[in-house]
Amino acid sequence: MLKRALAIISLLIIGYWLAQGLAGVPFGEDKMLVGQYYLDHVKEQTGAVNAVTAVVVNYRGFDTLGEVTVLFIASTGVGALLWRKKKKRTAKTEGSIVLTTGTTLLFPFVVLFGAYIFIHGHLTPGGGFPGGATIATAFLLLYMAFVQYEIPHRAFEKTEGAVGVAYVLVGLIGLVIGGYFLYDWIWQDWGFGADNIGRLLSGGFIPIIYTIIGLKVGTELSGIIDNMLKEEVSE
Amino acid sequence: MNCITCIEYIIVGVMIISAILAVEWRDLLAATVGMAAVSLFASLLFLILQAPDVAMTEAAIGAALSGAIFIFAIKRTQRFETEEEEKPGWWVRW
Amino acid sequence: MISVYYFGAISLILIGLYAILVKKNLLKILIGLSIMETGVNLLLVSVGYVAGKSAPILSEGIRPSQAVDPIPQALVLTAIVIGVATTAMALSVAIILHEKYGTLNIEEIRRLRG
Numbered sequence: 001m002l003k004r005a006l007a008i009i010s011l012l013i014i015g016y017w018l019a020q021g022l023a024g025v026p027f028g029e030d031k032m033l034v035g036q037y038y039l040d041h042v043k044e045q046t047g048a049v050n051a052v053t054a055v056v057v058n059y060r061g062f063d064t065l066g067e068v069t070v071l072f073i074a075s076t077g078v079g080a081l082l083w084r085k086k087k088k089r090t091a092k093t094e095g096s097i098v099l100t101t102g103t104t105l106l107f108p109f110v111v112l113f114g115a116y117i118f119i120h121g122h123l124t125p126g127g128g129f130p131g132g133a134t135i136a137t138a139f140l141l142l143y144m145a146f147v148q149y150e151i152p153h154r155a156f157e158k159t160e161g162a163v164g165v166a167y168v169l170v171g172l173i174g175l176v177i178g179g180y181f182l183y184d185w186i187w188q189d190w191g192f193g194a195d196n197i198g199r200l201l202s203g204g205f206i207p208i209i210y211t212i213i214g215l216k217v218g219t220e221l222s223g224i225i226d227n228m229l230k231e232e233v234s235e
Numbered sequence: 236m237n238c239i240t241c242i243e244y245i246i247v248g249v250m251i252i253s254a255i256l257a258v259e260w261r262d263l264l265a266a267t268v269g270m271a272a273v274s275l276f277a278s279l280l281f282l283i284l285q286a287p288d289v290a291m292t293e294a295a296i297g298a299a300l301s302g303a304i305f306i307f308a309i310k311r312t313q314r315f316e317t318e319e320e321e322k323p324g325w326w327v328r329w
Numbered sequence: 330m331i332s333v334y335y336f337g338a339i340s341l342i343l344i345g346l347y348a349i350l351v352k353k354n355l356l357k358i359l360i361g362l363s364i365m366e367t368g369v370n371l372l373l374v375s376v377g378y379v380a381g382k383s384a385p386i387l388s389e390g391i392r393p394s395q396a397v398d399p400i401p402q403a404l405v406l407t408a409i410v411i412g413v414a415t416t417a418m419a420l421s422v423a424i425i426l427h428e429k430y431g432t433l434n435i436e437e438i439r440r441l442r443g
Binding site for chain 3: 244257263266267280288289301305307309312313316
Binding site for chain 1: 332339342351378379386388393396398399400402406410414415417424
């Protein structure tokens, strides 16, 4: 128990430090610096209503590209670590009738809801990341219900690659037109949807990029689920 | 104190209890469920903290996908945590 | 007096750190890491909260001065998704270790390696 006692003592010290540090950061007070600038100018600079989306895709789009890359590397890493010559699903129990019927009924609606979330990312809460995760949960449901089911691997891999290239391509078009990477040419130059703020057809390239991110996240997470479920079979 | 403000105390309390249980349970399947419960209560707190985007993401990922991935890993490894009792020295028998 | 959200976030961080320090099962360590990550996300979002203001979605009737800070929320939104992907990668490393050594106890793995 010596190790446990030492751990608890050091944890108490760390907790005291954290509490002391956070005493200088009062809860619920206005501490915004750059955030207030974003909130004040989000409508005329990006055309989006949801400020979080504008920060993720527009103001800090380059970081998001990096994070999508991290996601891609993690998914590839799972695939490489669990790679075997011959892999198969080894589940034996069929899903119950409630699960199978419910899945066949619900699957299109869950995918539709995910697509709704990422297409309306600039208007309502959500965006590409939760939308893609919702689509991945739909595929998880299919995996749970049907013993033999597998995702269409070839189509998913192609979508993944094409969508990743499309993100960089959108950024490069911005570089050519406006002079820097991920320049929002649809909003800044064309002014597309300027009298339409708060409706679907506005927000510059935010819906496009969020569709890209949603498809990317959905396919990557479905691929991770597929890789984790299949086991090696020897014959 | 009306109960709009005390509900966050209740949620934080239940969240901490489920975190402790998730760490202490020997059955890893139950521990995974405890971890998913922590994520679910955290997503409620995000909603109260006026962050609906984060709440949606946390509910979809923390409570569904993360738990599912842990359960797949448990299926391919072993379910129970086998931890032989340590033999403490005479100076820390407590 | 510390706020209840800060208290919850610090408690989650400490509980996760306790699991990482004390537990010997690899999957239990990863569960602790996951709990710690939730705590850090909660801490970031609660730092950005401003009392009495609403979510940063500037639809009709919400002026820019009435919204909370959007930047921590944008940060946490992406961090959650990246977190689950990296957790999946760590879990696949654990699966390979179990295939190779037949156990998940880190001390035994260290001993078996020699």
